[in-house]
Structure formats: structure tokens, C-alpha cells
Amino acid sequence: MSTLNVRVAAIEQVTPLVKHFTLMREDGQHFPTFSGGSHVVVAMDINGRTHRNAYSLMGSPDDTEAYHISVRRQEHSRGGSVFMHDNVVEGSQLQITMPVNLFSLSKMGRKHILIAGGIGITPFMSQLHDIQRNGYNYELHYAFRSLEHGAFSDQLKARCGNHAHIYVDRLGQKLDLRELLGSQPLGTHVYVCGPSSMVTAVLETARELGWPENHIHSEQFTAPPMGDAFTVQLAKSKTEITVPNDITLLEALETAGVNPDSLCRGGACGRCELDVLELDGEIFHHDHYLSDAEKASNRKIMPCVSRARCTHMLLDI
Amino acid sequence: MERGYRIRSKPNYETLMWREKASAQVVVAKGAGGLAVLQLFQQMYPTQPVTVFYVRGNGSDTDHSATLARVVGDAIKLFDSETDALYAFYRSLPDFRMGTRFYVSGTESFMWSLCKLAKLFDIQESEIMMELSNSLARPVYCVHCKGTTPDVTTNIATCSKCSRKLFVRDHFSRHLGAYMGLMVDAENPGEVPEIEEIYP
């Protein structure tokens, strides 16, 4: 995995829970350009262990001087976001991967409906640059809890004018998905990023209305759930590793020097899939990639999000 | 034809079945393809709004318009020519919403002409259910003049645009919606093998 060394050039507190980080390259070079919807994976050294979290790039894809990410503090998760909030200061050094895009706009689309919940607005910030530059027809629907949590809502209203529709939960403003998705012209694509309840609601409503799969796009950066520690055996590298309660199987493999492929680190892209050769317990599948049948077979695991309770699990790596 | 050799690019067609998750149903058929539509309506008369575009059969192509009009009722639009039907279909696309499901039955030429129009509205061929009606006639794309000759039933066809004699290959282009046709007498002009009907 090729990585870039970056320095935090600026930090801005956007809402009580969200911080915006401006990253510059350590070597003074320019960053590669990227397409709207891309993310990078930030590596953090927390108590000697490497945590890796994916964050969407929010800036303009043409701006190669700096990359911008925003991080919501997730109090009850495994520390990555808390570390970014409490330990990273202006001048801190971090490592990031090259941008990867698993959430790009469909170029054939005749209209684009963007639906964001809370911090799920971040991938759209860069997509909006692409949309506006290409003059695409679009609507932005942005829902959040209460006014103080509407990160970027003023900025978006200014940028998008009447393309932007804002819904503040506390004020009782609700997005009517059936109404929205039931009245779109042919050739419309819908994109959703936000909490899993929102993503599920959008996917289900669109499918129920008869939208074809290739017009429905979603991205979810759910923090991988924590759980109890467990031990796995590796068939090819002939070792055994223990996965502590607060890091993922993928991170534990990486720490042990075994590097399975990975891209989204959120159980969506399928890149990190591993074959389970033997198992004496159960797997807790947290991904959105494997089919129900594959999950039930316990023959595959997505190590970026899934965990297990077992004394013996032999992985084909 | 070589045994055990399968042409991957050749499309497979299915039997039309209503997709239950839909906001509207749009069915387009030509001639003998009307039978597939009658079968659809035998499954049920859908609860969603439905529109049927039908090109009356003529000559050797069976006409089901009378039966269809009875079964489908007001939702049917009848046409005498393929061009008129496709044009009407295309003109109506802006009126349909996302969630509309598409079904088509007829010859390959007809079905792929429709796919090309639908693509202009970002409806991919994978979203259109296709059932081949009782003819294997092929649309043939002339790689020399880039014209497409519809409904070819023979191994060698005369290009409708440049009149070259074309050998009809099995290689199908989804992008063009046609089989490739290559000039058969390029090396020895006038030497054309026997022409036989193989796609009745």
C-alpha cells in the first residue's frame, strides 16, 4: 500500500463533535488529483498499535495543495476518532493512503440525488465540485440532528442554493423518501451516505419502488464494532495471532505483518475477503458485502469489520 | 459450426415475467413477440400503471393485435411500423419515473433498436427484460460502411447501405446491438459462397 506522509496544517472545530483537518504533504510536493467521493485511509499510532480509519476527502478535487477531511468524534467506538480529536494537533504527522473512490458519480446519469445524514455529508462535499463543474442536474438532501450539528449547512446553502434541502430532526423536519424517490425522472441516480438506518431506508425504498441496483449507490463509514478478543490461525503464514478487543482483525493482521488487500475498510467493497478453512465457533458478520447464504456458511469473513467467538479459526492467508 | 464452442458475446434471452417491485410497467413488442405479452398478462394484470406498445405483425410475422387489444384494454398503443412504435416509445420516456420496468419481445433487431433508445435515458440493457420471438433473424453491422441491416436470416447478407456481401459472424456487439458482418469476397471479388437460410 503506497502511503503519503502528511502534516496537519490546520484544525477547525466545525460543530461540537466535528473537526475539520487540513493536511499538507511532508515533502512539500503536491497531492494527486482525485475524483469526487474519494476517501483516504489515515493510519494512527495509538499506544503502539496502528489504527486505520477511512475518511472522505472533502475539498475540491482540483486542489492538490491540501487534502481536507472531517472527523466526527465517536465516543463509544474504538478510539480512532477520539485520537484524531484529542491527540492530533496542528503540526502533527500522520500517514495516509492514496485516494480511492468507491462512491463516484455515474457519468451516464441524467440527474443525481444526494442524500446525506450527519457526518455522511463529507463525500458529497467533493462530489458537489464535480457536479457543479459538469453542470449536472442534482438535488442535495441533508439531514441532521439539531442545528448545532449541521456541519457545513450554511456553506452548502450558499454553494447549492435551491438545490439544497435541509432537514433538522429536532425541528421535526423529515425527509419523505417515498415521495422523493417515487417522483424522479428516468436516468436518475441516488447516492446515500449516513448512519446505517438511513442507508438501509434509502436502499429499501428505492428497491421497493423498482429502482434498478445500478442506480443506487451508498457509502457507510461505520466504525467497525468492537467485541471480545479472539485468536485466529493463519494457514499460509503458519502463525497464530490474537485480535484484541479494540482493534479489527484486519488491523491485527497488518500489525503481524500479514497484509491482506483492503480498500474501504468498512465492509462494503469486498476487497479484504478471506476464506475460512476451519472454525469451531461463530463469526459475527458486520459487512454489507457477503450474501446471507455466504454469511451463514461461515466459510468467508471480511476482516475489516467482522469478528468471531472461537478458539480455532483457520484463515487461508 | 464448431462443436463445444460457445460464443460468449451472444446474448441470452429470457421469458418475460413481471417484476413485482415496480412503479410502472412498460411493454414493447412486435409481431410474433405479442405472444410473450399475452403470456405476461396471463400471469396477471399488473397493479401498477401499464403501457403496451405493439407493432402489428404483417406478412410472415404473426399479428396478435386483436387479442392483445382485448386483453390489455386501454393501455395498448398500436402501430403499423416499427419506426413509429420506437419513436412513440422514445417520446414517452420523459414521462416515466424511476421505478418503471421495461419488457420487450420481438426480433433481435427490434429489441436492440429499443435498447439503443433506452440507453439515451441511461436505462441499460441489463434493466430491460428481453424475450426473443419466434425468429432467429439477426441485425447485422457492416464493419465497412457502419450501416446496420435488420432481420437477416441467411449466412451471407447484402448490406442494406453499401450493398457489400457480408458474412454474418456470431460475434455480437452489445454497444451496437448487432452481429458483425464482414465482406465475404474481399479477396476474390464476386466469389460468394452459396447463400443459405440459417437464422429462420
Ligand code: FES
Ligand atoms: S476492505 Fe472493503 S470490505 Fe473489507
